[in-house]
Amino acid sequence: MIVRRMLVLSALFALAVPLAPSPSRAQGTAGALKIGLIDTISGAYAQVGTDTQHGAQLAIDEINAAGGVGGRRLELVVKDEQLNPTATVQALRELQSAGVTITMGYASSADCLAALPVAAQNDMLVMGSNCIATALTTTKFDKHFFRVAPSDTMLTSAAAQFAHEHFPAIGTWDAYAPDYVTGHDDWTFFSEKLRRLSPGVQTGKAVFVPLAAQDVRSYVTALSSDLPADSAKSHGLYLATFGGATAAVVKQGKPENLFGKFAATINVGGSEPTAAQLGADFPDAWFVYDYYHRAYATAMNRRFVAAYQKAYRDAPNSWSYEGYATIYALRSAIDRAKSVGVDQIIAALEQAPISTPKGVLHYRSDHELAQPVTVFECKGDASAPKQYTCPHWAAIPADKVAK
Amino acid sequence: MHNVLLPFVGGLGQGVLLFLIASGLTLIYGVMRVLNFSHGGFFMLGAYFTYTLARGHVLPAPLLVAVVVAAGLLTALVGAITERGVFRRLYSLPEISSLLATFALLLVFEGLGRLVWGIAPLSQPQSPAFLGEMHLGPVTLPSYDVFLYVVGAGVVVGLEWLVEKTEFGRMVRATAADRQMAALLGIDVERIFLAMFSLGIFLAGLGGGLVSPLIGLTPELAVSFIIQAFAIVIVGGLGSVRGTLLAAIFFGLLNAYLVALRPELADFSLYIGMGLFLIFRPQGIMGRAGSPGELAA
């Protein structure tokens, strides 16, 4: 009996020890400075994390080829956050246990929010490469968080600015937006800013669609059924969906020529991969997002685009850019701080000029990167090699998108 | 068009699509008593097979229809292999174990979809002929909806004929009623199971193929319709094709009218509708009351 108890006891311990997640994976080249990339590389938004990783790895390869940062090589440690806060916290704690203090990535805002308490308790740096919730730099501000992507306030603000400047003839804007709190809030913000800029402009019908809905034909009908006959001249569409929700409305709106019923479509939060997915089906729409590779004429951007083309045989998109820019932002700060201590890097990020392909930028006191937002027009074109083209683009300057 | 009719047309189209997705689910349950969670996985395969066979090109309508049917058959082939490899082991298990097994299969298909078709979402374009509209008196119908009505009606009539009017259908009904007795009477139960499972999976694949021109393709499609499909077959009365059709149209119409009239409630329509309905009629539209479970409740 006693023997059996001993056996069971030791079996339990034997089980328990290897079952605990081991942090040893993170150990690599001696002396290398490790940067943790926590991003979604599986599931529906796997492309976000994968492209961010591509951009970050490219930047790291360039920096290492030029001698590293302060004589140290950089090394990326990739963790899958699975769009799941528990997985995010687990990944962050694993990095912390392995001595990694600098992290980046975070596809969703919930994951950035989940990372913050752990980062604050353990003095770690969270570089929000992809997450856009405004709360991260306002109500949930924490000094350990620096955003690389523009916030949703900045994106929506840029959309209103662009609508005002570029489409003065449009008298009414209608909305097709995701049906959750931010979807409603952003539309309200857009309407208010647009009315402030152009007092005569009206907001029309707002249709909010569940993000998970696949059959959206009823929502399409609800949006188009009340449009006046001349809507193709007088109405603009504020489209705030992304990914699968955009694919559904584009494809299911086609029979009734939904997008042809609007003088212009502005897609806040959408970007090139959606045009690539839909190809010739993609309507004429203006994306409002972080980056478009032809929109910036800096030398650094030219180098980035060429190197990215060479490495991955495709132009970089916003996520690739965000991965790349995050690494260069870190380098700017570490160079200035002459230290890899988190507090020193934080102080340097607050002060240092940040070199990115968009130009030399600065962090604001709320740790929002004062940066332009990119607006670019893409449309399906069956005769183009990629089945779509993006003929026009503009950068809405930082001071126009701040509020 | 009148504003009262507009949601009716949209809701009907939505309902028929839901029916096509869910019909195979109820068919398989009716014969084999397996609640097949992996149905969504086969649905996803049907959509991707359509894309792969069409190579993502715009096809003329007849060719697209042929491709969708071929995708359904390919899916059925995968289904038949799965039946031989996995499902046969499940028929004797408790319902909850087979539910988990089919859920595990769903995850396997989702993972395979990711490996085969990559991380970027894909899109199968619609045929130009299906992008038009048809006018019937005061009603304007999207031509693809009309096509779906025809397919839906064909599926209902075809299944009814197969099960009610043919010799094969008699064997299926006998097997469904009492598989031991059917086997004793000389019916090859295993072959009936294989045939009906493949047929149910063919319908899943067909549904996926028919949906593919309407939505973007990601492996997560496997789960995106599955809860709706379950709700519909259970409200319809598990095992009843007609009940599934009625439930699908009911939920399609409910959603469409709520989107038009009370949009803030539309997102809840399926769950509230299902919950209320099942509280008052737990056996579903076409189900029979009086099971032992009810007597004890």
Add this chain to the structure above:
Amino acid sequence: MRMPLGAIVAAAVLLALTLPHWANGAQLFFWETVLIQMLYALSVNLLIGHAGIPSFGQAAFFGIGAYAVGLASAALPPIVLLPLAMVLAAVAALAVGAIALRTYGIAFAMVTLAVGQVLYTATLHVPVLGGENGLAGIDRGKLFGIALGSPAAFWYLCAACVGLGILALRTVHLSPFGYLLRAMRDDPLRTRFLGVDIRAQRLGAFVVAGAFGGLAGALFAYANQIVTPDAFAWVRSGDPIIMALIGGMSTFWGPVVGALIYTWVTHAFAEVTPAWILYVGMVFLFFVVVMPEGLLSMARSLRERLSR
């Protein structure tokens, strides 16, 4: 059943007491997740495995517990909030059960699923609940003057709560009420003829399970320091069923073993490949096909066969 239960429990307590001394923060967090899942799976198995009530909406009560903490963590300490979360979840379970238990079988499963999904959808829309980003920055507060921000302190709180929860559920399991539930599962008609008010007993089980589901959700919110609408999603109702099935639904300890296997398998594959879902699915499939009754039931029947 001849399990050296006392020895295993003693070992588990020893392990729990010493863990912060030899495990790092990542390992502690992993084991916190495992413990919470164990409690949650046990609460579900009380319904499905023992009472024969096929609930597919336990996430409703998990979510209520989690959101209670998310909303009130700044105002109330855990010593108040944890029991409060349980009470709220129990009250909700009472209300849901009183209506849903009019149905049975698969219809009951779908009605409970509907409740969970309605709450899930509602959280996306309600600004007070933080919408799709949920409630972040949950304050763990203090217990007896000790700040729970430190991983070790929180580990002890979590382990103690889960330990007490398991003890309570074990007590229920071995009580006359527990035996009655299993009798109702095995032969509802005969139990009814014995004069038992079946619906009232089932409602009792539903409330107890809801309360411990709520406790699991509350601990989950404290551990993650964030709660998102996913706490209410149907997957969250399905996961504990998978855990219970893997471990063995007819046993008391099955869900505990199943939760460990489930959490570890998922984590281990996600560490090595983005296609983890494929391998996780294959492992689950293997479990059901090879051990349809679950690991512990299989072990039990093996032992019985050997000792015969």
